[in-house]
Amino acid sequence: xxxxxxxxxxxxxxxxxxxxxxxxxxxxxxxxxxxxxxxxxxxxxxxxxxxxxxxxxxxxxxxxxxxxxxxxxxxxxxxxxxxxxxxxxxxxxxxxxxxxxxxxxxxxxxxxxxxxxxxxxxxxxxxxxxxxxxxxxxxxxxxxxxxxxxxxxxxxxxxxxxxxxxxxxxxxxxxxxxxxxxxxxxxxxxxxxxx
Numbered sequence: 243x244x245x246x247x248x249x250x251x252x253x254x255x256x257x258x259x260x261x262x263x264x265x266x267x268x269x270x271x272x273x274x275x276x277x278x279x280x281x282x283x284x285x286x287x288x289x290x291x292x293x294x295x296x297x298x299x300x301x302x303x304x305x306x307x308x309x310x311x312x313x314x315x316x317x318x319x320x321x322x323x324x325x326x327x328x329x330x331x332x333x334x335x336x337x338x339x340x341x342x343x344x345x346x347x348x349x350x351x352x353x354x355x356x357x358x359x360x361x362x363x364x365x366x367x368x369x370x371x372x373x374x375x376x377x378x379x380x381x382x383x384x385x386x387x388x389x390x391x392x393x394x395x396x397x398x399x400x401x402x403x404x405x406x407x408x409x410x411x412x413x414x415x416x417x418x419x420x421x422x423x424x425x426x427x428x429x430x431x432x433x434x435x436x437x
Contacts (some may be wrong), residue, residue: 244323249287250314251303256283257358258310261332266364267302268330271295278333290327308360322335 251260256279264277264287273296275289289296301318431437 243293244291244325245296246288246290246321246323246326247300248319248321248363249289249300249316250280251285251287251313252283253314254310254312257356258358259308260285260311262360263308263311264299264303265307265330265332266361267299268407271302272328273299274330275334276327276331280334289330290325292322309358319418336419 261277261279263286267273268277268289268291270273271291273289274290275287277285277287277289280286289299289301300316300318303313307313428437
């Protein structure tokens with residue numbers, strides 16, 4: 243069922259890459275809407291999507307925060323779905339206030355760099371997950387190859403044992419034949435008087 247929620251998030255949630263974090267989680271859950279910094283230091287989120295996805299977003303905000311963020315309180319108000327958004331966006335200025343001082347400009351720069359770093363770390367995490375999955379697949383294939391190699395070695399041992407058996411049988415057979423030939427040659431020599 244589709245729902246709409248308005249969230250107010252209070253705590254250390256500005257200047258720590260929090261809105262980008264919210265956007266990444268919302269995008270992964272197919273939740274649309276926006277996150278914006280408020281003048282009182284809070285972050286406002288208005289989102290729409292499947293009710294379970296919205297609950298997933300709220301749970302992620304409570305459990306998997308960026309390292310510098312700290313939530314003191316989340317309040318949520320639910321409404322009927324309006325279909326107002328097509329994607330999730332960040333809204334508003336990075337730092338609340340009217341005039342931009344040198345300090346504010348510096349803080350804005352840190353905020354942008356922090357959010358870029360969070361985006362980079364998120365993509366790095368996905369890459370590492372893919373590498374881990376590929377490594378697991380390679381190890382499974384290696385195990386299969388080792389099993390086949392063991393089967394081939396077992397077959398080789400069986401073949402060698404069979405060859406050794408044939409060789410023993412052939413040696414015994416040939417020894418009998420040579421003894422018989424020697425006896426026949428001796429008998430022929432005796433008849434010819436060559437002995």
